[in-house]
Amino acid sequence: MSMATTPEPQPPAPHAADSHDLIRVHGARENNLKDVSIEIPKRRLTVFTGVSGSGKSSLVFDTIAAESQRLINETYSAFLQGFMPNRARPEVDVLDGLTTAISVDQQRMGGDPRSTVGTATDANAMLRILFSRLGQPHIGPPSAYSFNTATVRASGAITVERGAKTKAEKATFTRTGGMCTRCEGRGKVSDIDLTQLYDDSKSIAEGAFTIPGWKSDNVWTVGIYAESGFLDPNKPIRRFTKKEMHDFLYREPTKVKVNGVNLTYEGLIPKIQKSFLSKDKEAMQPHIRAFVERAVTFTTCPECDGTRLSEGARSSKIAGISIADACGMEIRDLAEWVRGVHEPSVTPLLTALQGTLDSFTEIGLGYLSLDRSAGTLSGGEAQRVKMIRHLGSSLTDVTYVFDEPTIGLHPHDIQRMNDLLLRLRDKGNTVLVVEHKPEAIAIADHVVDLGPGAGTAGGTVCFEGTVDGLRASDTVTGRHLDDRATVKESVRKPTGALEIRGATANNLQGVDVDIPLGVLCVITGVAGSGKSSLVHGSVPAEEGVVSVDQSPIRGSRRSNPATYTGLLDPIRKAFAKANGVKPALFSANSEGACPTCNGAGVIYTDLAMMAGVATTCEDCEGKRFQASVLDYHLGGRDISEVLAMSVTEAEEFFADGEARTPAAHKILERLMDVGLGYLSLGQPLTTLSGGERQRLKLATHMAEKGGVYVLDEPTTGLHLADVEQLLGLLDRLVESGKSVIVIEHHQAVMAHADWIIDLGPGAGHDGGRIVFEGTPADLVADRSTLTGEHLAAYVGA
Secondary structure (H helix, E strand, C coil): CCCCCCCCCCCCCCCHHHHCCEEEEEEECCCCCCCEEEEEECCCEEEEECCCCCCHHHHHHHHHHHHHHHHHHCCCCHHHHCCCCCCCCCCCCEEECCCCEEEECCCCCCCCCCCEHHHHHCHHHHHHHHHHHHCECCCCCHHHHCCCCCCEEEEEEEEEEECCEEEEEEEEEEECCCECCCCCCCCEEEEECHHHCECCCCCCCCCCECCCCCCCCCHHHHHHHHHCCCCCCCCCHHHCCHHHHHHHHHCCCEEEEECCEEEEECCHHHHHHHHHHCCCHHHCCHHHHHHHHHHEEEEECCCCCCCCECHHHHHCEECCEEHHHHHHCEHHHHHHHHHCCCCHHHHHHHHHHHHHHHHHHHCCCCCCECCCEHHHCCHHHHHHHHHHHHHCCCCCCCEEEEECCCCCCCHHHHHHHHHHHHHHHHCCCEEEEECCCHHHHCCCCEEEEEECCCHHHCCEEEEEECHHHHHHCCCHHHHHCCCCCCCCCCCCCCCEEEEEEEECCCCCCCEEEEEEECCEEEEEECCCCCHHHHHHHHCCCCCCEEEECCCCCCCCCCCCHHHHCCCHHHHHHHHHHHHCCCHHHHCCCCCCECCCCCCCCEEEEEECCEEEEEEECCCCCCCCECCCHHHCCECCECHHHHHHCEHHHHHHHCCCHHHCCHHHHHHHHHHHHCCCCCCECCCCHHHCCHHHHHHHHHHHHCCCCCCEEEEECCCCCCCHHHHHHHHHHHHHHHHCCCEEEEECCCHHHHHHCCEEEEEECCCHHHCCEEEEEECHHHHHHHCCCHHHHHHHHHHCC
């Protein structure tokens, strides 16, 4: 008798919705990407690596995140889309499986003086509501505690129409704001130091002006004051009458005739403000920048004592604390104070505020205060401030895109950042991270390595897989992943010292330190320990100190490495001399520009709420110059061909032969020194990555005749393979007789230093003290600080 066999239960067929677990990218060609096709797993942490300029940001930000945000914008009505930024579809064949993307990039936060950490994170808005409900005495609604809102009073007649009748009624309007009237909510007042503009013991005819470029034979500057008729040019300025002094410094624009030429005369102070102070300091020549830094002084507002708030807003208190006191506290202390406020009527508000403040502490920014200007945050701090609003979010299945989230972080803090990224992933989100640090690459579920080189030599996928697979691969990243610098056996001897005594800027606690000169000195410590305050706030900004900070370089799509570094000037002159014509012909922003596209090379068509279209100019074929200009050659090349060259090609081209131009060759050598040999001279600055922009800035500053170089985290955006080249550059600077002071967290730079100054032990009021001074070998042997422990582990001691 045969037994009937029970069939094995079949597993249920997978649901169709579960098959969409990959983000598929096919044929991506944005910027330097060369038909890149990859599949990225969803709900995992994927790290994108590769040398600086290899195409990581082009793939992650300009392709995946940009298309996701563009598709979301398209779900709104055409009316709303008209108010949104226009996004063109990225150059890609297929983008499939996208989810809502939230980009957290390295862009510094707005430099507006009224933008603070509190206003950028909504913490201020919640505090204002809290004080308007509980503050005693009660002074008004939340706007009464806002330094961005001025008090306004108005009265007058309004016409009311009722049926066929019209009637005039008197109306008054009052809005109570919290803005300090003296500084207009900025916390600082600016003043021009008149002693830097002129020598008042001399007359105008004797050359009293000390402003750069103001020569006595210049009718537009000195001449107009001497010949205007308002002043006596032969009388010393200190002997001017009250009326003459007013005309000299403050007179409104007035038409005058000087030597038969109609000119506009205006007071010296408004003239200086227009000609110098309204321009971007970064774009100025070094001697002009030095003059502006000397002539303009910013002092704390005497009326509000830097709090930005009116007297009324400062007088209203909760448990003896005003809103100005609350914003001035370190955020971790403010969180404790909020915990102590018990009032059932505002419980939901207190809960939300406490959650925001605790997120600051959790992300390692508890040392900041809410009144800190947003423009003073480093790139890393700004990025972490932007992360705060996403930490407590209930959204899942979101794609979070990060651009080097470990930037500006001490090795001790990187572990905390890693935990946050893993937490976002574990909530069911896709996390895409562009990163160079081995500690951050190590936590990846999936790695995509782009390269093999930078610029035109990059843009392809060299490796896809696990971290162990990357380590075993023969890619540039794989070979350098386990690189470990060794501590120097012998260090250079200092030739002098920069003495700092009693430094108290920000959180520094009366620091006395001698920074050695003639060597490579590294200032380190956890984020917020006072490194930048010590260097930027206490190192005297004298002649001879060249500071390369993290402030972004500004530039439109017309700006390129050739214009930014001043390289185009000697090139234009060389072309003009070789062809016997004017240098202005060889500028795409001047006489030589193609008239159809005005020297842009492309024609932009605005399509209202649709993405604008850029088409290559048919007349100049994208070369940007008039056809007649391209008939002029230097060394067998026209100006458009020279701008299309890479730095490496141009360095050879201008080195010898007919095109030999020593001034251009020097600038090109500096660009090679900082590892930018692959950039093309005419590449728009808007297409450069963060690391490339900082190195471009470093190359420009290397031309300045300074004895002391101060560099703020020069390894930002640098691949492991490029750090070695940077160390070589720092060594060459020291060997040429310069002193190099570097604020840095990268252990390879610390190990390479001649002298280390470690600040700490913690951040904010727990920092601001020197916890170690000495050689890297002593720091490793000592292991008394957090930096010492991490450096010892790094070098394998």
